[in-house]
Amino acid sequence: MGGEKNEKITKRFNYLIDLPVKVNQFSEEEFTAKPKDKWSKKEILGHLCDSATNNHHRFIRIQFEEKPFVVVPYKQNDWVSIQDYQNIETNDVIGFWTAINRHIVRVISKIPEEKLSYICEVGNDKFFTFSELIDDYLRHMDHHLTQIFGTSES
Template identity: 65%
Template structure:
């Protein structure tokens, strides 16, 4: 968990500065008729919101904890990240991830093995879910900033 905490903390410190290197217009351009960089960043806020709840509930609800998916496209559309000021989106992203870092840094070791039902007769441990959150975050940050080192 220490590596995950350190990596998430690094991203929380570095991503806002990288975002400030771009204009609002650059972040608003749609990528291959899909989401814009603003919308990808908004999606990462939605991911943080959903995982924040999961990371708390897993620790005290019945095992295996059932992961309920959410309609990512509609979440992005309804919240209108495309027309939201970029500085508000990055502030939201930063605050949400600081809070997630606080939560995951307090997870008792014995709870990391708790089982999560991810659907389709598949499961993962709580630890693997936290790892997957970071992997998902980094995947989308690479979409936003390219393959340069984050």
């Protein structure tokens, strides 16, 4: 993935990947507090690990599977619940988050330019290009990190 857009995406990924290190600004109580019927900050970070796992597979498979690539959704609440992020050591969740996203940055940096226009079907007769799917992943990550840490920086 070349050019100015790649640099911008890589810069944004690297900023977002390093953000969870700032978890120490919260007490363990603040980080694990569960608002009624919502995820704790810790579970939101766990959800982002699940999102990274699912998108990692998509970003690989889009490059060689039949087109249009069909993006299969996953049951986010079930993933968070079954993996029990609430009771995992915070440093383990951060380590998983950091490792999977650093790997995704490597994968994205190797995508040939011509593959970025591959079409992905995301459901309800909606279609994104591969490039748009990567952008959507970044927006999703940014949204949830803002929920945890407040206003994000560029």
